[in-house]
Amino acid sequence: MANTTVRGAHTIHGTNPQFLIERVVRVRIYDSMYWKQDCFALTAETLIDKAVELEYVGGTYGMLRPSPFLCLVCKLLQIQPEREIVLEYLAAGDLKYLRALAAMYVRMTFPSIEVYELLEPLMNDYHKLRYRDTTGAYSLSHMDEFVDQLLTEERVCDLILPRLTKRAVLEENEGLRPRTSQLEDALVFGDAPGLEHGYQSDDSLDGLRRQRAEKQAHADEMRRTRRRRDAAARGFLDDEEYASQQSESDEERLRARYMRSRSVSPDRDLSPDRALPRDLSPDRRSISPDRDFSPDRRSISPDRDLSPDRRSISPDRDLSPDRRSISPDRDLSPDRAMSVSPDRS
DSSP, X not given: OTTSOOTTOOOBTTBOGGGGSOHHHHHHHHHSHXXXXXXXXOOTTTHHHHHHTOOOEESEETTTEEOHHHXXXXXXXXXXXXXXXXXXXXXXXXXXXXXXXXXXHHHHHSOHHHHHHHHGGGGGOOOEEEEEOTTSOEEEEXXXXXXXXXXXXXXXXXXXXXXXXXXXXXXXXXXXXXXXXXXXXXXXXXXXXXXXXXXXXXXXXXXXXXXXXXXXXXXXXXXXXXXXXXXXHHTOOTTXXXXXXXXXXXXXXXXXXXXXXXXXXXXOOOOTTSOSSOOOOTTOOOXXXXXXXXXXXXSSOTTOOOOTTSOSSOTTOOOOTTSOSSOTXXXXXXXXXXXXOTTXX
16 A cells, blocks of 8 residues: 555556556665655655755666665655645755756656746756766766756656657747747847847847747747637636636535535535534524423323322232232242242252
């Protein structure tokens, strides 16, 4: 049970999220001591502490021994955290290994257009990373190099990454905006600090600026068209934004399950305005309205008489002193030997 994907998880690229890791590597992860001791019962919150303790980035080394970084990637695929949580992982600039872990998860699970939009800004992050190769040797790397590998290579940290759509195709069909680079802004467009008035007389740069503005306008128009098309497919109006699919609270899920259950009485009120705790006010009756608990109401059948002169026994029963309380055929005289059955001698 410790290796199964969390209940209610969505399929990623048409398969179980953990199956994005090859079976050989996945079995090695399940058998590793780090997975059994440190990854057991981890949540999206407690996983941060384990990510902070990471000392390097890498896949397998030696005899296919999985690294802690690879075990945490598998744990993320298993628990499938919310999108907002993953974005918070990416926003943690001071926790470089947590950011690298989130970047790997985004590359493996998110759509291609979101991969470019979320990972390309990390190309401006130059934090140092320690990398461990398959031989067990360490080397120095940087965050921008690691992100560039995720965007350009097919295999990173001994994991085969899902196929990524080309950027030019997404710009043409899906409305992906052109990539922004600080180096390009500084050298070509003169948008860096200190170069606000530079290269204004070059006509070729003016053409590049116009071309870039046209691409951005085309991308924005494509995105608006796609948003309206998706909204119409879901039954929303054109000017209506897509409603957020946030998870319901435990109380709402419990109430919804009770409403769907057939074991609930039809007259039971589970409307949202009804409070879950029971109303114990004095004027609330917890019984049927036709039941009368007034003082003059008798709690027994009308044909039963409990008056003082009423005998609590049947009229035909005789309890006079001379009445024997035993069967007539039983003899308890002193000369009777034993009170045993006649057939036992």
